[in-house]
Amino acid sequence: MRRWLAVPLVFAVAALLGFLGRPTPAAAQDPKIDPPVEETFMTADGLQLRGLFHKSVKDPATAPVVILLYAPGKDKDKERDMNTGDWAGLANRLAKEGYHVFRFDWRAHGKKGSDIKDTDRFWGNRYTGAWNARWIVGAGKKALKSDLYLKDIKDPIRYAPTLLLDLAAVRAHLDSKNDSGELNTSSIYLIGAESAATIGIAWMATEWMRPAFAPSPNQLGFAPRYEFVPQAINGGIVTPAGEDLSGAVWLSAARPNNLQESVIKNWISRNIKIRDNTHMMFMYGEKDRKGRNEADFFFNEVLVGKGNSRLGLAPLNEKYLHMVKGADQLTGVGLLGNDKALKTESTIIEFLAAIQKERAKITRKQRNYTAPWYINLPSFGFN
Numbered sequence: 534m535r536r537w538l539a540v541p542l543v544f545a546v547a548a549l550l551g552f553l554g555r556p557t558p559a560a561a562q563d564p565k566i567d568p569p570v571e572e573t574f575m576t577a578d579g580l581q582l583r584g585l586f587h588k589s590v591k592d593p594a595t596a597p598v599v600i601l602l603y604a605p606g607k608d609k610d611k612e613r614d615m616n617t618g619d620w621a622g623l624a625n626r627l628a629k630e631g632y633h634v635f636r637f638d639w640r641a642h643g644k645k646g647s648d649i650k651d652t653d654r655f656w657g658n659r660y661t662g663a664w665n666a667r668w669i670v671g672a673g674k675k676a677l678k679s680d681l682y683l684k685d686i687k688d689p690i691r692y693a694p695t696l697l698l699d700l701a702a703v704r705a706h707l708d709s710k711n712d713s714g715e716l717n718t719s720s721i722y723l724i725g726a727e728s729a730a731t732i733g734i735a736w737m738a739t740e741w742m743r744p745a746f747a748p749s750p751n752q753l754g755f756a757p758r759y760e761f762v763p764q765a766i767n768g769g770i771v772t773p774a775g776e777d778l779s780g781a782v783w784l785s786a787a788r789p790n791n792l793q794e795s796v797i798k799n800w801i802s803r804n805i806k807i808r809d810n811t812h813m814m815f816m817y818g819e820k821d822r823k824g825r826n827e828a829d830f831f832f833n834e835v836l837v838g839k840g841n842s843r844l845g846l847a848p849l850n851e852k853y854l855h856m857v858k859g860a861d862q863l864t865g866v867g868l869l870g871n872d873k874a875l876k877t878e879s880t881i882i883e884f885l886a887a888i889q890k891e892r893a894k895i896t897r898k899q900r901n902y903t904a905p906w907y908i909n910l911p912s913f914g915f916n
Contacts (some may be wrong), residue, residue: 537902566590566628566789569621574706576640576698577761577907578661579651580681584637584703586710587624590632595717595897597779597889598707599627602638602725602733604787604827604865605696612683614643618866623724626878632885633716637703639696646682660761660907661695668692690789693732694915700736701762703776705905714853717897722885723781726865730786730815730831731797737807738800739763739908747901761907775804776810780888782881785824785864786815786831796914798835808836808846814853814884816868816877818860828854855880 569585576582589596601620603613611617615636624634626800640647649655656662656677666672669692670685678685686692704718711718725733742763752767753759790796815832817824832838832854840848853910855866857875910916 539631564620566625569624569634572706574637574702575650575905576702577905578658578665578695578698579649579654580640580699580702580738581648581650582637582640582699582702583643583645583647584635584706585624587628587634587636589628589631589633589716593633593716594714596631596633597720597722597892598633598635598716598718599624599722599724599885600700600703600707601634602700602723603636603639604637604725604729605693605732606643606725606728607683612642614638618726619870620866623869623878623881625881626872627885630882630886632722635703635707637699640699641653641681641683641686646680649677649679649681652677652679657905660909661698664692664695664910670791690791693728693789694735694910694913696732697736697739697913698905700732701739701908702905703741705902708900708902711897712901713900714897717895718900719777719895719897720889720892721777722779722888724784724881725781726784727787728789730783731792732790732795733781733783734807734813734831734835735777735782735800737778737811738804738913740778741773742770742808742912743774743906744770745772745774746898758904759902759906761909763909763912764906773806773891774811775807776807777894778807780885781811781813781830782884783813783815783831784868784877785817785821786827787824788827788830793914794830794834797831799914801835801837805844805846808849812850812853812884812888814855814881816857816880817854818863818868819856819858820861821864824864825856839872853884874905 544786567588569587572584572586573581615638620636627634631741656665668687671678707718723733735805739762748766754767815828835844838849840846857877860868860875868877
């Protein structure tokens with residue numbers, strides 16, 4: 534088991550020497566963090582989404598990337614977006630530690646909503662066109678809508694599976710930055726809150742059924758390009774894109790009531806390498822009973838945390854089921870922003886650092902995708 538929570542010896546020595554808590558000249562000078570850059574990117578079904586890219590202060594050309602996922606939807610009457618809670622504080626902390634960070638607004642979220650840049654593709658594609666027509670207000674009007682806001686979604690929970698295309702678009706966007714030498718998508722981390730855990734794990738399952746590198750025309754047969762997951766590849770998938778997913782942290786992981794447990798479990802059982810390749814930590818508040826139960830479900834039932842000798846599954850590190858002491862009933866992004874008392878950010882940094890230590894030598898590779906891909910939602914249990 535990793536001892537990623539152990540206190541490093543250097544801190545003990547510093548305490549004995551009386552230096553702990555008194556910044557040295559080097560420590561007093563924090564590395565300069567550039568302000569995040571606003572970026573737009575396209576989904577396969579024709580939506581333009583908005584994101585913020587926080588550049589690592591260390592080795593930007595080879596630095597790994599962290600994707601931040603807030604829980605879509607509302608808090609009572611207030612819509613959530615990428616600035617709800619202290620995601621910016623976490624992003625800056627990660628940038629100092631040597632990670633690029635990308636955060637974005639899900640489709641229909643944010644003050645500006647999402648622009649439907651290709652209305653024919655959005656309403657008429659064979660993967661999400663029916664979902665868009667069924668769950669978006671005004672879908673049948675003669676003048677096709679060219680924008681999308683959360684108020685336009687009839688049932689955000691039932692429409693949520695389409696958010697997998699948003700994550701696929703994020704990956705395609707980051708891969709394009711990888712190919713231009715700006716970052717390294719050979720090591721990708723996810724940090725998400727509440728229902729974003731379910732979306733994130735579902736997306737991980739899709740990545741294990743997609744090639745990490747754009748297939749050649751010969752591999753695709755009659756298809757002009759790689760269009761959807763899971764698309765058949767001549768010779769099969771040699772290197773799954775899922776191998777690039779290094780780790781994930783879920784804050785108060787939650788699952789929607791309309792999604793059967795068996796569907797979620799099936800994502801892992803079909804792609805069992807997920808549990809061993811992508812280390813996942815589930816964090817929950819000390820008095821958050823629901824959060825504890827949900828974390829236990831994902832860790833022990835979905836990921837088979839205690840192992841299964843018959844299936845050849847070794848037990849997972851029990852420290853990855855982590856109670857945040859002092860957090861009481863705080864949930865999700867509420868666990869961020871008070872590191873002095875809760876140590877949430879510090880725990881996350883230590884967790885990622887332990888994983889990245891083993892992946893630091895993985896080199897950047899050209900991905901060569903020219904467009905984002907669709908996800909065939911029924912293939913992953915969504916109907």
